Amino acid sequence: MKRIIPLVALVALFGCEQEVVPEASAATCAPAAFQQAIRELRNEANRKAFTQACRSFEKARQMRSWEFKPSSPDRY
Structure with a gap:
């Protein structure tokens, strides 16, 4: 039981810290x-995903x- 508590604490600290892509x-x-936003993202995969999402948005x-561009006048 005493070994489980530190393990659970480590999982809680590192498992819940997922980076959110804007x-x-x-x-x-x-x-x-x-x-x-690129500077704040630590994960390379998240940087690429955000870059691709912005390119798609643009x-x-x-x-x-x-x-509106009117057609050229007829020359017939």
């Missing part, structure tokens, strides 16, 4: 916030934004 949004993917935002 959600990709306009605020978190802005250049300054993105660099800060690509989706570019696809949604459009500008």
